[in-house]
Amino acid sequence: MGKNIMFQGTGSSVGKSLLTAGLCRALFNRGFAVAPFKSQNMALNSFITKEGNEMGRAQVVQAEAAGVEPSVEMNPILLKPTSQVGSQVIIEGKVYGNLNARAYQKEKVHLKERVHQIYQSLSEKYEAVIIEGAGSPAEINLREHDLVNMGLAEMVDAPVILIGDIDRGGVFASIYGTVMLLDPKERQRIKGFVINKFRGDLEILKPGIRMMEEKIGIPCLGVMPYDSFMIEDEDSVTSRFEGKAARNAAGGHILSPVNIGVIKLPYISNFTDFMPLEIEQEVELTYIQDPKDCVELDLLIIPGSKNTLHDRKFLIEKGFDEKIYRQIKKGTIVMGICGGYQILGRTLRDEHQVESGIAEINGLGLLDIDTVMEKEKTTRQITGRSPLFQQESETCITGYEIHMGRTTRKAGVSPWISLEDGSLDGSIDGNNQVFGTYLHGIFENDDFRRDLIGYLKKKSRRGTPEAMDPISTAEAAGLTFKELKNQEYNRLAAMMEEHMDMDALLKIIGW
Secondary structure (H helix, E strand, O other), X not given: OOEEEEEEEOOOOOOHHHHHHHHHHHHHHOOOOEEXXXXXXXXXXXXXXXXXXXXXXXXXXXXXXXXXXXXXXHOOEEEEEOOOOEEEEEEOOEEEEEEEHHHHHHHHHHHHHHHHHHHHHHHOOOOEEEEEOOOOOOOHHHOOOOOOOHHHHHHHOXXXXXXXXXXXXXXXXXXXXXXXXXXXXXXXXXXEEEEEEEOOOHHHHHHHHHHHHHHHOOOEEEEEEOOOOOOOOOOOOOHHHHOHHHHHHHHOOOOOOEEEEEEXXXXXXXXXXXXXXXXXXXXXXXXXXXHHHOOOOOEEEEOEEOOHHHHHHHHHHHOHHHHHHHHHHOOOEEEEEOHHHHHOOOEEEOOOOOOOOOOEEEOOOOXXXXXXXXXXXXXXXXXXXXXXXXXOOOEEEEEEEEEEEEEEEOOOOEOOEEEOOOOEEOEEOOOOOEEEEOOEOHHHOHHHHHHHHHHHHHHOOOOOHHHOOOOEHHHHOOOOHHHHHHHHHHHHHHHHHHHEOHHHHHHHHOO
């Protein structure tokens, strides 16, 4: 079996995904051919490969950092929560079914061998596999059929690096407690620990590190400083929902004249769609959780959802409808993506209950369309063209579809995007004020994003005649969004090279 190394954490959101991506890029920059692997990922952010298979976006980010094409071999099991106790289970890129937690635990008995086979296949193609665990290996109630933490490490004979997050407090207790809850054989697999998200004077921290090394007999391989990167988050446990306004205020940045709001639905999916908007200097992006915040918006976006009918019910119960209608009268443009596009229509029906127990619910009625949830999921990458925002020339748009629904347009509703296969995507009203699409990743298209922001700025009373053209952080530096991400991967790798013992990591891998 090929070389490998595994990052595990003392808990969720301690930085496993980001450090895995950083190590992938650092090794790529050193000339090694590596690939990421996470056997089981629970997240509502997913991606569609060229083959039409669905996988977690965290492993897509890590594959980009490693300089390789994303493949479902890198994430064979994806769990997309549809309720507090159940998830849609996706195996090797295809929907397996909706299972509650107890039913899935039983399925894991059969999945373990398949995960092993997939890992072996991936391992044969690369010099090393960089593995990411999930949650914490100290979740002892899940150890019996574990296939993502120590169970996987044992299966593929991987050395483990344990990550602790000092920013949330109690890092030494979390590292010590995690190690002590493991059995002796599992402890032996941990070859080092890393303290992540550190701010302050390292000299003050060093005595605690030495004490920890003595107590657990495991060396510290580095202390990573707190920093932020334009690199996608894995799931909804993210500071991004604080909104760009809050982050800009904290950093002393000047707020922008274009206001964009994204409604934070309970089952929001693929919120990574909106990360490209964060690079725009002239955009203030806010995630909205209360209807009273739907004011003074140039663009209001209803995002994708893993439980569209439930999230539509949420909008009704929270009183969003009235606020949305009022904003439209004031000139706000409303956009829906995937589930958000479906919510813009007249009705949503889920007779087969593929997403929820709600059979039918009325939409916002802003577009004359109807949606029926089907048993088969549409998953594909797609390219299209559209004359957007009254531009004379068409703009090329690429993206990917992930949806269970089939949407039908009524008379008087125009399709929005002409797809390369001859089909039509999305809908737009006659006033160019309400439109929707099934395409995720649409804002990664630089021309589309800049055209949209330019259009919004011209409509905004806060815009100034002297500065009507949008200038993004990437554009100002002469970069596309893809190039900006690549720059961030290199910055993360450089930080790891500086603050972690890379020689020790290479030795642990076997080089």
